[in-house]
Each structure stands twice: as C-alpha cells, then as structure tokens.
Amino acid sequence: MEHKEYNIPFSGLKQGKHQFEYQIENTFFESFGYEEFNAAAISVDVGLNIASTMLELDFDANGTVNVLCDVTGEPFDQPVASNLQLVVKFGEAYNDEDDEILIIPHGEHKINIAQYVYEMLVLAVPQKRTHPGIADGTLKSEALDRLDALRPKEIKENKDDNDPRWDALKKLITDK
Template identity: 60%
Template sequence: MKKFKEFEIPFVGLKQGKHQFDFEIKKKFFDAFEFDEYNNADVKVKLILDKKSNMLELTFENKGSVNVNCDLSNEPYDQKIKGKLHLLVKFGEEYNDENEEILIIPHGEHQINVAQYIYEMIVLSVPSKRVHPGVKDGTLSTEILEKLEEFQPKEEKKNNDGETDPRWDQLKKLLTDK
C-alpha cells in the first residue's frame, strides 16, 4: 500500500470532533488498482472524519465524472457520478473488515488508509449499464447503431393478400385450445 501514501489519515494527533479531507481522483489512481474500465477520471472526494473517544465515523462523498465506453456503441463519453459511503471504525483485538459498514482495527494503530474505500465508492457510483447520452436522445450516429437498427426485429409480415403465415396461425391455435 506504499503507492497510496497520500490516502493515509493519521488520526492519533487529531482532536475529537469533525475533520475534513479532500482528494482529487484521476486515472492514475485506478491504474494503481489495475482497473482499466475508465478512459479518464476527474472525481472530487470529500471525507469527513468525526473522531470520538472510542471510534471514528468516516463519511465519504464523491462528485465528478469518469470517461467510459458506451455498452451499445462503444463510443467514449463522460459519465457524471455522485456517491456517498458511511464507515464506522472501531478498535479491537485484531483487524477485521468482514462487515462492509464497520471496520475494526487493532488498538495500537495510529492511522487508516482510505484508498480502498474511495475506490469501491467510485466504482459503485458508476451505473452498471452505460449508455451514451447521444444514443438516448438519438443524436449519436455511428456505424454500430445503424447495424443494430438494421438487425432489429421487424413487425410480423403479412402475405400479399393480407393474411398471416398459416404455420403461425396453427401455433397460435395451440395457445387458445386448452
């Protein structure tokens, strides 16, 4: 975790009460996690650390954008993101992060590294289905979208005399004959 030294928060010297830490997350941060789904990133993270006598409360908030490829057209675009994460840090005999909302660290610890929590919060802020805004409003025109429209299922075709295919009629009868 040496590469995330700037994300280490030394809480021992802090007075009780709320303290704010700000981070700017860029593509280099995700490269360190070997996460390559984002072409670029510009996310601001605000961390409020509320130090109490027997525990710490961490509230993370992120806001910004990540450049991702559209799932339909593969065109890159900036996806706006916003997210929040709340974490309680308690002190115990040994390190335990099994619960996603409570982190237990040994009594002798004097700092906490928040890089993993920032990473998870940002990744979970991005929608699982990423669709370019131009696809939604119809302004994006690419070869891939034209092919998708070409292969889109058409309405049931009628014969020249206006009747449907008799094979389909026989199958539809099976649904109504019970």
Template identity: 50%
Template structure:
C-alpha cells in the same frame, strides 16, 4: 499500493470533532489497483472524519466524471458519477474489515488508509449499463447505431393458426358434454 500513502489519515494527533479531507482522483489512482475500465477520471472526494472518544465515523462523498466507452456504440464519453459511503471505525484486538459498514482496527493503530474504500465507492457508483447521452436523446450518429437499426427485428402481426384438433380429443370432449 505504496503509492497510496496520501490516503492515510493519522488520527492519533487529531482532536475530537469533525475534520475534512479532500482528494482529487485521476487515472493514476486506478492504475495502482490495476483497474483499466476507465480511460480517465476526474473525481473529487470529500471525507468528513469525525473523531469521538471511543469510535470514529467517516462519511465519504465522491462526485465527478469518468471517461468510458458506451456499451451500445463503443463511443467514448464522460459519465458523471456520484456516491456516498458511511463507515464506522472501532477498536478491537485485531484488524477486521468483514463488515462493509464497520472497520475494526487494533488498539495500537495510529492511522487508517481509506484508499480501498474510495476505490470501491467510485467503482460501485458507475452505472451497470453505460449509455452515451446522445444515444438517449437520439442525436448520436454512429455506424454502430445504424447497423443495429438495420438488424432490428421488425414487429409482425401474429398469424392465427387454424384450429385443428386431433379427432381422438374431440371424442373425449364429447364425453364431458354428454352428462
């Protein structure tokens, strides 16, 4: 993760108030995490860093595209993504990131690395089912879709079964109606 030093925010020298940091995320960022689900990425990340006297607030916004295969046809396409993440940074005795919304840094800390939060935001912003836009609008023309249509089950009318019951049950039913 040594390649991700550009995502360090040194907050000791910053004045109280709002500060804006902007980053461009590409495939190299994900290679640092050994994440290979995306063939390419073109994502802009804006971080609004608000420094207050005792706490700091981060608002991270990511928007852009990732180049991924379609889950239905395996055709490559650019999936648009957008996401936001709010994070509060407090100071305590030791580092603690157990809570996903609150980060506790030791009192002697002078900077915070936000690369992990950007990574999680982007990965969680990707839809769980990635479908090529041409599949949705019906203009996709691929071998995989043709094969799926061939293998699709045809709806048939349900066949009614003859009502045949066991004669022993019929005798029991007679007992109920003989009251």
C-alpha cells in the same frame, strides 16, 4: 501499493469533525490494476468525526469517468456519485470483514482509506454503460446506423387472422 496520500492521521486531531478532500484521477484506478476507465475526474470529500471510543468516516464522491459505450463503443463521460459511511472501532487486531465497520488495533494512529474509496467508486459506475446520445437521438455513429439497419422490421398483428392450430385449445376454454 500503499497509497500514503490516503492515510488519515487521526491521533493528533481533536475530538469533533474534520474534513479531507481528494481529487481522483485515472492513475488511482490503474494503481489497483483497474483499467476500464479512459479517464477519471472525481472529487471525494471525507468527513471524519472523532469520538472518544470510535471514528466515523463519511465519504461523498461526485465526478465523471470516461468509459466506452456498451452499444456503440463510443467514449463518453459517465457521471459518478456515491457515498459511504464507515465506523472505525479499536480492538485487539485489524478486522475489515464487515463492510461498514473497520476494527483497527489499539494504539494505531492513522487509517488508510484508499481501498474504501476505490471500491465505492468502482461500484458507483453502472454495469451497463450507454452513451446518453443514444436515448435522446443526438449520437451519430456507424455502429448505431448498422444496428438500425439490422433491426427487425415491425410485424403487424391482425386480430382477425386466426392460427388454426390454436382453435382446438380456444374451444376447450369456452366449453367450461
């Protein structure tokens, strides 16, 4: 799917800085076949600096994605913040093998940034997703109650209790 709304037509713009803003919702991720978020509300600001021989793009994203907690299965809003710098140069053929440098053919008049926005945002979400209410104790859920009931009881270690199996080894250390 070509995301036409993420095309930046730079050929008619003057040299210097330009700003673009995008509001990312869950339909954006679904269009890539990515369905791990329940909802998304992310603002992406893109600064474009046009120089005579290249373009510089500076992406800055802030917002939230609604995900399920890995521990409890409860949905929560995970804050997302990320930035990315991309240099666009002109060459003989399209080449996006480098993460930070994109080469587009001479004569190209627009650049589509959808793939860069998608990758930046998906990578900004932590691998382990833990509801903030677990850490501060405010989340009440059946899953947490069950985990607490299954937690092993504390074992008190008494330094006076010696395990006779270790005595022979301790003797070797003290014999030196």
